[in-house]
Amino acid sequence: MSVSTISLAVSLLxxxxxxxxxxxxxxxLAADATNSAxxxxxxxxxxxxxxxxxxxxxxxxxxxxxYAANWPEAASRLAEAFWPGPLTIILPKAxxxxxxxxxxxGTVGLRxxxxxxxxELLREFDGPLAAPSANRSTRISPxxxxxxxxxxxxxxxxxxxxxxxxxxxxxxxxxxxxDRPRILRPGGLSQAEIEQIVGPVEYGxxxxxxxxxxxxxxxxLVHYAPTTPAFRFLSTQKPGMLAHAGAAGGAAAxxxxxxxxxxxxxxxxxxxxxxxxxxxxxxxxxxxxxxxLRAIYVELPxxxxxxxxxxxxxxxxxxxxxxx
Ligand code: AMP
Ligand code: MG
Numbered sequence: 001m002s003v004s005t006i007s008l009a010v011s012l013l014x015x016x017x018x019x020x021x022x023x024x025x026x027x028x029l030a031a032d033a034t035n036s037a038x039x040x041x042x043x044x045x046x047x048x049x050x051x052x053x054x055x056x057x058x059x060x061x062x063x064x065x066x067y068a069a070n071w072p073e074a075a076s077r078l079a080e081a082f083w084p085g086p087l088t089i090i091l092p093k094a095x096x097x098x099x100x101x102x103x104x105x106g107t108v109g110l111r112x113x114x115x116x117x118x119x120e121l122l123r124e125f126d127g128p129l130a131a132p133s134a135n136r137s138t139r140i141s142p143x144x145x146x147x148x149x150x151x152x153x154x155x156x157x158x159x160x161x162x163x164x165x166x167x168x169x170x171x172x173x174x175x176x177x178x179d180r181p182r183i184l185r186p187g188g189l190s191q192a193e194i195e196q197i198v199g200p201v202e203y204g205x206x207x208x209x210x211x212x213x214x215x216x217x218x219x220x221l222v223h224y225a226p227t228t229p230a231f232r233f234l235s236t237q238k239p240g241m242l243a244h245a246g247a248a249g250g251a252a253a254x255x256x257x258x259x260x261x262x263x264x265x266x267x268x269x270x271x272x273x274x275x276x277x278x279x280x281x282x283x284x285x286x287x288x289x290x291x292x293l294r295a296i297y298v299e300l301p302x303x304x305x306x307x308x309x310x311x312x313x314x315x316x317x318x319x320x321x322x323x324x
Contacts, residue, residue, distance in 0.1 A: 005160065006117075010124045012157050013038075018045060020134050020148040021057075021121065022162025023113035025086050025171050025188050026141040026282065027148045028057065028131030029156060033067075039100040039130050045155035048137040053103040054130040055088050055171070056110050059122035064110045067094045067128055074176055074198050081197045084114035086167055086188025090175040101130045111171055117162040133170065138223050140286050140317070143168050147286060168279035169309055175204060186309040188278070210311040211300055211320070223316040224282070226289035230296040232318040240324045241297050248294035255284060255298045266291070270299075274306045281310065285317065297321070 009019045013030065016038035021028045029045060031038035033056045043050055058064045061079035065071045069092035078089060093108035102108050113119070122129060133141040134148040134156065142148045145161035172187035174194060182204040183191060194201055211234050233241045235258050242262070245252040250264035257270055268284055271277045288296050298318055301307040 005158075006121055006124055009121055009158055009160060013125055013129065016041070017157040018042060018155070019121075020145065020152070020156045020159030021113075021115075021118045021129070021131060022145070022160055022165065023057075023115045023118055023131075024084075024165060024167045025113070025169060026143055026165055027134040027145065027159075028113075028118075028129075029134035029148075029152065030057070030129040030131040032125075033101050033128040033130035034096050034098060036098045036100050039098060042130065042132060043100070045152055046132065046135070046137045048132065050100070051103050052132075052137075053105055053109065054101050054132045055173075056097060056101060056108055057113055057118070057122060057129045057131050058110060059119055060112055063122075063128070064089075064112065067097050067108060067110060068092060069094050072176055074181060077197050078174070078176075078194070079112070082189055082193070083112035084119065085112070086114070086169075086171040087111065087194070088171045088173045088187075090173065090177060090184065092177060097128065097130075107175075107177055109173060115162055117160055121160065138225055140224055140226060140282050140289065141170065142286075143282050147283075164283070166279065167275075168282060169313065172309070174201070178202075186312050188309065191305060191308065205312070210315040211303065224313050225317045226285050226296060228289050228293050228296050230285070230298065230318040231321040232298045232300050232314050233321040234300055237321055237323070238299075241299075241321055243324075244321060245295065245297060251292070251294040253288045253291070253293050253296050255288075255296070257299045257301060260299070266293075274301065274310060277301065277307075278310055281313065 019030050021030045088109045088111040135151045143165040145159045167188040170187045172189040173185040175182040182202045184204040253266040255268050255270050
């Protein structure tokens with residue numbers, strides 16, 4: 001990326017405009033986190049409810065400290081271990097972060113993304129950038145610059161093309177405001193990795209497995225979702241899935257983990273490694289979503305901790321195939 005493109009991005013951001021940025025997780029839609037009007041543009045472009053706070057991106061832990069009203073020792077240790085990387089830390093916020101960013105909360109989510117281009121941008125900009133995923137609200141997160149353009153069109157003033165995202169799923173959100181660290185959203189960094197640094201963590205989200213319907217309506221929140229009807233199914237539900245897909249004629253796709261004999265339609269064999277699966281999930285869903293299908297079926301991975309982030313996304317992107 002030429003120096004002049006970064007300079008252009010910086011001037012746009014200083015003028016309160018929106019820039020699409022690459023990160024290792026997914027592409028972000030960035031604006032100056034100290035400028036209310038700029039931040040409101042993010043919500044407008046995404047159609048995002050103002051009640052859903054944004055993550056603030058900074059170039060390193062030293063800068064992160066400026067935007068937190070206090071900085072516990074656990075934050076230092078986590079930053080040392082995992083930044084730059086897919087971990088967002090929630091802390092009491094400093095006044096410089098405008099209330100639109102945090103949806104009026106007294107806390108802020110801070111993260112240092114692991115992408116050379118965006119780190120360069122953050123250093124040049126020399127301020128905090130609020131950046132949610134660069135998709136329309138509730139839709140599939142973008143993992144290439146092209147996806148951002150397809151999603152947001154002219155609503156984004158410039159997109160920095162940093163190639164395909166290497167992690168492909170959002171950051172893990174960890175709340176450090178309570179007595180014990182709490183995972184609010186599972187993501188690119190695993191619970192086990194976090195626990196190695198800060199000991200046992202709690203959960204602030206329902207981590208019931210994806211093979212059951214959500215226990216309460218709040219957890220059925222549609223998110224990361226294709227517009228094509230999408231169903232998740234257990235490996236034991238294969239016959240039911242095939243019958244269901246049969247009704248769609250050839251216009252169905254299956255994202256399989258084990259072997260599936262699909263008479264018609266599109267069979268996508270997904271990686272059996274959770275990290276490789278996460279890297280390709282959104283890209284695959286997006287491609288299938290534009291393929292004029294009547295249904296997409298996703299075989300659920302095993303109910304194991306290393307699949308927690310993928311389960312979380314699948315639970316919100318799909319509905320559970322009804323039992324026969
Ligand atoms: P996205 O920007 O689309 O990756 O989503 C950001 C995620 O971080 C959402 O799940 C937010 O609810 C969460 N988040 C951001 N800031 C805060 C905060 N101050 N407190 C709790 N959650 C937050
Ligand atoms: Mg998002």
